[in-house]
Amino acid sequence: MPAAGQTLRKLIAQSQKELLADWVQTQLSATTLRSDLMKESELRDQSREFLSLLQASVESGSTQTDGPSWAPVRDFLSRVSRSRALQGFSPAETATFVLSLKQPLFARLHGEFGGDVQGLADEVWSTTDLLDKLGLFTVEAFVKSREELIQRQQREMMELSTPVVQLWENILALPLIGTLDSERTQVVMESLLHKIVDTGAAIAIIDITGVPTVDTLVAQHLLKTVAAARLMGADCIISGIRPQIAQTIVHLGVNLSDVTTKASLADAFAIALKRTQARLPHQLGATT
Amino acid sequence: MEKIPILKMGRFLLVTIQVDMHDQLALQLQEDLTARIVAARARGVLIDISSLEVVDSFIGRMISNIAAMARVLDAETVVVGIQPAVAITLVELGLSLEGVRTALNVDRGMALLHERLADDQR
Numbered sequence: 001m002p003a004a005g006q007t008l009r010k011l012i013a014q015s016q017k018e019l020l021a022d023w024v025q026t027q028l029s030a031t032t033l034r035s036d037l038m039k040e041s042e043l044r045d046q047s048r049e050f051l052s053l054l055q056a057s058v059e060s061g062s063t064q065t066d067g068p069s070w071a072p073v074r075d076f077l078s079r080v081s082r083s084r085a086l087q088g089f090s091p092a093e094t095a096t097f098v099l100s101l102k103q104p105l106f107a108r109l110h111g112e113f114g115g116d117v118q119g120l121a122d123e124v125w126s127t128t129d130l131l132d133k134l135g136l137f138t139v140e141a142f143v144k145s146r147e148e149l150i151q152r153q154q155r156e157m158m159e160l161s162t163p164v165v166q167l168w169e170n171i172l173a174l175p176l177i178g179t180l181d182s183e184r185t186q187v188v189m190e191s192l193l194h195k196i197v198d199t200g201a202a203i204a205i206i207d208i209t210g211v212p213t214v215d216t217l218v219a220q221h222l223l224k225t226v227a228a229a230r231l232m233g234a235d236c237i238i239s240g241i242r243p244q245i246a247q248t249i250v251h252l253g254v255n256l257s258d259v260t261t262k263a264s265l266a267d268a269f270a271i272a273l274k275r276t277q278a279r280l281p282h283q284l285g286a287t288t
Numbered sequence: 289m290e291k292i293p294i295l296k297m298g299r300f301l302l303v304t305i306q307v308d309m310h311d312q313l314a315l316q317l318q319e320d321l322t323a324r325i326v327a328a329r330a331r332g333v334l335i336d337i338s339s340l341e342v343v344d345s346f347i348g349r350m351i352s353n354i355a356a357m358a359r360v361l362d363a364e365t366v367v368v369g370i371q372p373a374v375a376i377t378l379v380e381l382g383l384s385l386e387g388v389r390t391a392l393n394v395d396r397g398m399a400l401l402h403e404r405l406a407d408d409q410r
Contacts, residue, residue, distance in 0.1 A: 186376075193372030200392055227384035231375040233368065233391035 007123050008130075011108055012055045020044075020051055022104035030100060037087045046080060046097070063126065065133040074137060081141035085149070094142045098135045102128065162188050164195040167269060170276045172201040172234075175265075177210030185221035189228055196232050203272040204229050207265045209240030219254040226259050235275070237261070239268035292317045294324050300332040300401055301325065301363075302394075306339045314350040321354060325361045331408070332401035333358050336394055338369025348383035355388040364389065364404050368397035 012019065024047050027033060028040065053073045060069035077098070084094045106124060113120040162184065167173045174192055178184070192204060206225065211218065226236040239262040241249075249256060262268040292313060295302040301324055303317070325333065335351065355365035366389045370378075378384065391397035 189376055189379075190372060193375055196392065197372060202392070202396075224379045228372075228375040228379045231367075231370045231378055231385060231390050232372065233370075233393075233396055 007109065007112060007119075008105075008127055009055075009058045009061075011105070011112060012051070012058055015108060016051055016055065019104055019108065020048055022107070023047055023051070023101050026100050026103050027097070030096060034089060034093060037089060038084075050076060050080075050098075063130060065130065065137065073134065077134060077138050078141035078145075081138050082145040085142050085145045089142075091139050091142050095135045095139045098131060098138050102131055105131075158184070158187060162191050164191050166195075166199055166201070167205070168273060168276070170200065170202045171269070171272045172196065172199065172204045173207060173265070173269075174204060175207045175210065175240075179213070180211060180218045180221050182221065185225060189225050192225065193228060193232055196229065196234050201234055202276055203235050203237065205237045205239055205265065205268045205272060207240040207268070208238060208245070209242070209265070211245075214245045214248055214254075216252050216254060219249065219252070219256070223256075223259070235260070237268040237272060239263070239265045291320070294320060296324075296328050296330070299330060299405065300334060300398075301328065301330045302334050302336070304336040304339075308342065309340060309347050309350075311346055314347055318350065318354055318357070322357050322361065325358060325363050330361075330363045331405055333363050333365045334394065334397045334401060335365065335367045336369045336397075337367060337374070338371065338393070340374060341371060343374050343377055345381050345383065348378050348381055348385070352383065352385055352388055355385070359387070364401060366391055366397040366400050368392065368394055 024040075024044050027043060027047070050073070053076050057070045057073050062069045064070070065074070080097065081094055084097075105127060109120060109123050109127065113123065157178070163175065165173050165175070172192070172195055174188065176188065180188070195201065196204065206222065208214070208222070214222075222238065226238070229236050237260045238256070241261055241263060260268075260271070262271065290307065290313065292303060292305055292307070295304075301321070303321065305317075307313070321333065324330065333354075335354070337351075340347075351367060355367070358365045367385065368391045370390060389397075389400055391400055
C-alpha cells in the first residue's frame with residue numbers, strides 16, 4: 001500500500017515535534033510509567049531518538065522491519081530493551097514504550113483523513129502492523145537480554161558453588177552450598193574425584209551446611225558421590241547436618257549408616273586428622 | 289590369545305589390566321586368578337585398573353565376582369587406580385563394588401594388604 005505508507009511518512013516528517021509531545025504525554029500518564037526507575041528527561045530523549053530513527057526508516061519506503069533499512073531502529077530498540085531489562089522493568093512496561101505511540105499517531109491520522117474511512121482503515125492497519133512488529137521485537141530483545149543474564153548467573157553460580165579445598169595433607173573438604181540437583185551432583189562429583197587424584201587425598205569431608213533441604217533425591221546424590229569417592233580409595237565424611245535435616249533424613253528412611261556423619265565440620269576435621277595420622281604416614285613408610 | 293599377566297609379589301598377587309577388557313578376557317582372568325590364588329596360597333590380590341578407561345556393567349560385576357571368589361579363598365582383593373570417569377560410571381550403573389576394598393594407587397593398595405597381613409600375624 002504505497003499510498004498508505006506515504007501518509008504516515010508525511011505525518012511523521014511534518015509534525016514530529018507535536019507527535020513527540022503527545023507521545024511523551026501519553027507515556028507519562030500511562031499506568032505502566034515507572035517514575036521510580038527512569039527520569040522524565042531520559043524518557044523524552046529516548047522518545048525523540050526513536051521518532052527520528054523511525055522517520056529515517058519510514059522514509060526508506062520499506063515496511064520490512066527485519067530489513068537493512070530498519071537496522072538503526074532495531075539496534076536502538078534492543079539497546080533500550082537491554083537497559084530496561086537491567087533496570088528492572090517488566091516486559092509489558094518495556095513494550096508499552098513502542099505501543100503507546102499508536103494513540104497520538106492514530107489521533108493525527110484521523111485528522112489527516114477526515115471522512116475517508118477506507119483510507120483511514122488502511123493506514124491504521126499498516127501503522128498498527130508496523131508498530132506491533134517493533135513492539136514484539138522489543139519484547140524479544142528484552143527476554144533475550146534477561147535470558148543471557150540468567151545463563152551467566154547460572155554459570156557463575158555453578159563455578160562458585162563447587163569448590164574443593166584441601167584442608168590438610170590427605171584431607172579434602174567440599175563445602176556444598178545450594179540445592180543439589182543431578183547436574184550439580186555431576187559437577188561436584190567430577191571436581192571431587194579429580195581433586196582426589198591430584199592430591200592423593202584419603203579423606204573427603206562433604207559439608208552440607210549450605211544445602212537448604214535434603215530430600216530422598218539429594219540424599220541419593222550424596223550417597224552416589226560418597227560411593228564414587230570410595231571407589232577412588234577415599235573415605236567420605238558428611239558434616240554440617242542441621243537438626244531439621246537429621247530429622248528429615250530419618251523420617252524419609254534414608255540409610256546413611258554406611259557413611260560417617262558428623263554434626264560440624266570441625267568434628268569431621270578432627271576425626272579426619274586422627275584417621276590419616278594414625279594410619280597413613282607409617283603405612284606409606286612401611287611399603288617403601 | 290592375549291592374556292592378562294598375574295604377578296606374584298610375596299604373599300600377594302598383582303594384576304595390572306592394561307588392555308581394554310572384553311568379556312572373554314574377563315572370564316579368562318577369573319579362571320586364571322582363582323587358580324593362581326590356590327597355587328600360590330596368596331593372601332591378597334591387587335588389581336590395578338588405572339589404564340582402564342571404559343567399563344560396562346559386565347566388567348563391573350566381574351570385578352566384584354573376582355573379589356568375592358578371592359574372599360572365599362581367603363585372599364583380600366584391593367582394586368586400585370579407578371579413574372574418576374570410571375568411578376562415576378560404576379556408581380551410575382549401581383555397582384559401587386560393595387565388599388571390595390579400593391585404594392587410590394598401587395602404593396596405597398599395597399599398604400592396605402600389608403596392614404591386613406600384619407593384623408593376621410598378630
